[in-house]
Amino acid sequence: MSTTMDDTDTKRRLARLEAELSCAREETSALRTRLDQIEGEHRACAAQYVELEQQNLNLTNLYVASYQLHGRQERSNVLAAIKEIVINLIGSEELIVYEASADRRELIPIDSFGVDESALKSVPFGHGPIGETASAGQLYVESDKKDFTAAVPLKLGDDVVGVVAIYSLLPQKSGLCPTDMDLFDVLASHGGTALFCATEGEKSPDGDAS
């Protein structure tokens, strides 16, 4: 009699424990689902943060580039700003800055960084990627060669006043990114205007570039 009662009691306790275990399993499963959800939200937030920081970096680059170009009145300082933008913001230590000749038939090298002096030669308009950039007024980006990256027209309105030829990128840079394309735009429009204004300013009798 007593044994039967014990069995019944044990069975009842076992059933209750099984029910509790089932509840606990359901709760664990719900918590796991919620954890996965939170982890997903966290990953999305992190990705959004990185994207916002990238946009912020992009805007900062553009602000710094245009500020540096327009903040300098002397021709030598404008050229220094162009070089600093290519070296520090785009990431290349090999560049030549060309200026269009008065008759607009050739490009004359006026400044450079990290390239052999033997490379500093005039380039006729329409000749090769650099000359073609001058005659077409369009950015040229090289996708195949590693020793030449881009030719950026320096423009005053629709006129090309010069070209910046950018050769190898720094070893840690695997290629051009969207920010670089925006920086090329700033160089093309603001760099050309700044170089023209500084040059004209120095030609004027009082040498005032403003």
Add this chain to the structure above:
Amino acid sequence: MKKKILLVDDSKTVLLMEKMLLRKQPYQIVEAYDGSEAVTKSLAEMPDAILMDVVMPKMTGLEACRVIRERAETAHIPIILVTTRGEAASIEAGYTNGCTDYVTKPIDAIELIEKLENAMGQRALHMAGA
């Protein structure tokens, strides 16, 4: 209290860029334009960290790094070198001269802030354990 960061570069473009990237952080910024000025200001200002270019006139970043490390008063200051060349030899030269860490150009904002905070955090841990 704001942490003081000494930015050292001969390029105004880079200095402006660094200031813009760090402007949202609770930092007080001090500037120097070459390695020699960095050595002087590191002693006068006692910054919490130094962010320094490698190639500069008068005294390079590597030389300045070594001098700052050799002086007892400034030996503890974390120094992050900003290097154009990311090759192993350049980085090795930085560590040989006593830098804490390095970033390569073009500077990545997230990487820069992480490395600055890490360097200053390690310094704080070291001080707490001393």
